[in-house]
Every structure is written in structure tokens, then in C-alpha cells.
Amino acid sequence: MPGVSSLDLETLFAPVAGMTKLGLAVSGGPDSLALMLLAAEWAGAEGRPGLVVYSVDHGLRPEAADEVAMVLAEAAKLGLAARALRWDGDKPETGVQAAARKARYGLTAAAMAADGADILLTAHHQGDQAETVLMRLAHGSGIEGLRGMDAMATVEGCRLFRPLLGVDPEDLREVADAAGLVPASDSSNHDRHYERVRWRQTMPLLAELGLDRKRLGAFAARMADADALIGIEADKAWTALVHRGADGDAGLPHAGLAALPRAVAVRLMVRVLRSVGGERKPHALSAVEALCDRLAGRGALKPATLHGCLVQSDGLTVSVRPEGARNARVALTAN
Numbered sequence: 624m625p626g627v628s629s630l631d632l633e634t635l636f637a638p639v640a641g642m643t644k645l646g647l648a649v650s651g652g653p654d655s656l657a658l659m660l661l662a663a664e665w666a667g668a669e670g671r672p673g674l675v676v677y678s679v680d681h682g683l684r685p686e687a688a689d690e691v692a693m694v695l696a697e698a699a700k701l702g703l704a705a706r707a708l709r710w711d712g713d714k715p716e717t718g719v720q721a722a723a724r725k726a727r728y729g730l731t732a733a734a735m736a737a738d739g740a741d742i743l744l745t746a747h748h749q750g751d752q753a754e755t756v757l758m759r760l761a762h763g764s765g766i767e768g769l770r771g772m773d774a775m776a777t778v779e780g781c782r783l784f785r786p787l788l789g790v791d792p793e794d795l796r797e798v799a800d801a802a803g804l805v806p807a808s809d810s811s812n813h814d815r816h817y818e819r820v821r822w823r824q825t826m827p828l829l830a831e832l833g834l835d836r837k838r839l840g841a842f843a844a845r846m847a848d849a850d851a852l853i854g855i856e857a858d859k860a861w862t863a864l865v866h867r868g869a870d871g872d873a874g875l876p877h878a879g880l881a882a883l884p885r886a887v888a889v890r891l892m893v894r895v896l897r898s899v900g901g902e903r904k905p906h907a908l909s910a911v912e913a914l915c916d917r918l919a920g921r922g923a924l925k926p927a928t929l930h931g932c933l934v935q936s937d938g939l940t941v942s943v944r945p946e947g948a949r950n951a952r953v954a955l956t957a958n
Contacts, residue, residue, distance in 0.1 A: 629794065632665040635786045638774070639742060644673040645784075646740040648731065649698070649705075651678065651690040651807035654746035656697065657795035658787060660802055662744060663701040675738050676705035677731045681723045683714065690807040697804060706734055720817065728779035735781070747772055747785040750792045753839035754822045757829075765908045766850045766886065771843035789840060856883075857890040865895060872944035873899050877936050881919050888915045899943050900931030 639645055647662055649655040659676060666674050678694040680687040691707045698705035710726040731743055752771045759768040776783045787795065799806055815821050826836065860883055864875040873895050880888055893911055910929060917924060924936040932943050 630661065630790065630798075632661060635790075636662065636665045638786075639672065639744070639784055642672045642741040644675060644738065644740045646731065646735045646738070646743040647674055647676045647703075648727075648743055648745045649676050649678050649694045650809070651694045652746075652809065652812075653796045653799045653804075653806040654748055654787070654792060656694075656802075656804050656806055657798040658744060658746040659694075659698065659701065659703070660798055660804075663703060672741075674703050675735075675740050676703050677734055677743070678705065678707055679727045679730060680707065680709045681727065682710050683719065683723065684809070686807075693807065704738075706738075708734060720811075725779050728781040732779070732781035742782045742784050744784050744786060746787055746795070748787045748790050748792045748795060749836045749840050750823070750826070752788050752843055753826065753836040754819050756839050756843050757822045757825075758818060763907060763909060765889070766846050766853060767890075769843065770847035770850045771840075773847070791836065853886050853890050856887045857894065860887060860891045861894060864891070867898075868944075870944070871899060872942065874940050874942045877918065877921065877939055877941050880915075880941055881921065885912075885915065885919075888919075892918075895943050896930040896932050896934075899945060901945075 645662070645666075647655075647659055649659050662674055666672060676694065676698040678691040680691045695705045695707055708727075708730040710723065710730060715722050734740075735743060756769060756771045759771070762768075772785060772788060774785050774788055776785070796806075811817065811820075812823075813820060815824070829835070860879075864879045866874050868874065875895070880891070883891065889908070889912055892915055893908075896911065914927065914929060914934065918936060918941060921938060923938045924934070924941070926933055926935040928934070928946055931946050933946050934941065934943050936942070
């Protein structure tokens with residue numbers, strides 16, 4: 624297939640080579656059409672997984688139905704099974720993109736379960752990764768967030784594989800162009816109301832300064848390596864230091880926590896707070912860092928609330944318990 628030769632398909636799809644059936648998320652844009660073409664070329668060899676194409680009409684744009692029909696027609700030309708999915712019902716007035724994302728993955732996961740597909744392949748590429756890193760950096764994410772998107776993930780209950788995270792979007796457009804396909808154009812991809820679009824439009828200027836997609840992708844990979852190491856050390860610290868109580872509380876030696884490298888201590892405290900406080904929306908990382916900085920010494924810590932937990936130390940033991948009565952609350956900034 625013209626345009627495919629520059630990409631190593633065996634390496635791209637190796638992580639899913641042993642699976643039985645793969646789903647492909649294809650919207651009709653150049654990236655997802657290229658994914659469909661590349662996956663079809665790779666899966667044509669004997670013993671490769673079967674493919675099922677899923678294309679979702681979110682019911683937000685009149686032209687979306689025609690785009691889905693185009694995807695199904697192109698999939699048929701490749702000999703691929705394909706299903707059109709539609710998000711029906713009322714749409715929210717705000718947070719439309721987040722709601723559409725949740726609906727898309729929910730619909731697709733249900734269809735995959737019915738079809739016996741093991742995992743969904745998406746066309747997220749090097750540009751998407753770079754934008755994600757920049758957005759998370761601007762939002763104050765730590766190393767865990769700055770690793771960007773993972774190649775393997777579960778989103779809204781849907782298991783994903785992103786084989787194209789290291790591929791330049793221009794290469795993907797060349798694949799679609801070489802096959803004679805005319806990709807759909809989604810106007811929301813140019814709407815500056817969305818933060819991702821604003822970062823995308825800023826990328827050329829950053830590239831002039833040396834911060835291009837490739838460099839940001841390499842940065843994300845290095846952050847992933849660092850994140851994995853911190854995670855291993857935090858797991859060790861959890862086993863060695865954290866003691867859970869019968870009432871859902873937790874305790875750990877103050878000196879043991881203070882002796883940990885700061886990044887490990889912060890990761891450990893995030894896990895403790897999440898475990899004790901429940902899966903509620905966490906506070907900003909900076910608040911947990913501030914707490915750990917105050918626990919880095921050997922002195923006592925007055926009661927402080929964070930992430931639905933009451934945290935305090937007598938200088939020997941750091942105790943974390945579910946937040947109790949209102950009169951026990953003491954804001955972190957007040958200590």
C-alpha cells in the first residue's frame with residue numbers, strides 16, 4: 624500500500640498480535656482512516672486478529688451521519704466488518720466534549736462486548752501526545768500526568784491500545800492521501816473554545832523554539848520511565864510503612880515518611896489519602912506536596928483536612944482518618 628512503507632507495522636501492532644479480535648475507532652478524520660488502512664494491511668497476514676470498525680455519530684453535527692456512512696463504505700472496500708453507533712437522547716449544554724467522549728467509549732465498549740472484540744485501537748498520535756503533555760503541564764500535573772497518554776489504558780470502561788502515539792500526524796495524512804481517501808473535516812477541531820485546539824494552534828510557535836511534537840513525545844516517554852520508578856518505590860513504602868485500621872484509617876511512622884525522597888513521599892500520601900478518603904475528586908497535587916513538605920520535619924502536625932481525610936501527627940505517627948465532625952476541620956492554609 625502506498626504511504627505505508629515508511630512505518631514499521633510489525634512494531635506498531637506487536638502488543639496486540641496475539642489477540643483474537645480488535646476494534647478500530649474510526650471517525651472519518653485523516654488519522655483514524657490511516658489507522659484503519661494500516662491495521663487492515665497488517666492484519667491481512669495469516670494468523671492475525673480479526674478487525675471490526677466502530678464509527679460513532681454523536682448527534683451533534685448534521686454531517687456526522689454522512690461521515691459514518693463514508694467510514695462504513697471504506698471499511699467494506701477493505702473487507703472489514705463495521706458498525707455504526709449513535710449517541711441518542713438529550714445533550715448537555717456544557718461539558719459537551721467530555722459527555723460525548725464518555726458516550727462514545729460507552730457505546731463502543733458495549734458493541735465490542737457483543738462482537739467479542741478484545742481491545743479498541745485508537746488513532747491518537749504524536750501530536751495528540753504533545754498537546755496532552757502541554758495541557759497537563761499548564762494544569763500543574765506532576766510526573767504521573769506528564770507521562771502523557773499511555774499506549775495501553777482503560778477509558779470509561781473501554782480497554783484501549785494507542786499504536787500511533789509515536790507517529791507524526793503528517794505521516795498519517797500521507798497514508799490516507801496515498802489511498803485516495805477524502806477525510807471528513809470536523810469544525811470543532813478548529814474551535815478555539817476548546818483548550819486542546821488552542822494548544823494545537825500554538826504548536827508551530829513552540830516548534831520554532833525547539834519544543835516540537837517529537838521532543839515533547841520523548842519527554843513524555845522519559846516521564847513514564849520516572850513515573851514507573853516512583854511507583855515501584857511508593858509500593859515498597861506502602862508495604863513497609865502503612866498500617867490500615869479497622870475503621871478505615873491509616874497510620875505510618877513520621878520518621879519513615881520524612882526519610883523518603885519527596886516524589887515518593889508525595890505518591891505514597893496520594894495513595895493513602897485516596898484509600899482512606901474514597902474515590903472522590905482529589906485536591907490539586909500542590910496541596911499534597913505542601914502537606915508532605917510540612918511532614919518532612921520531625922515535629923507534630925496539627926489536624927489538617929485534605930481529600931476527605933483528617934491528617935495529623937504527634938511527631939511519631941502520622942495518622943490519616945476519614946474526615947469527621949465539622950468542628951474538627953482545620954484548613955491546611957491555617958496551619
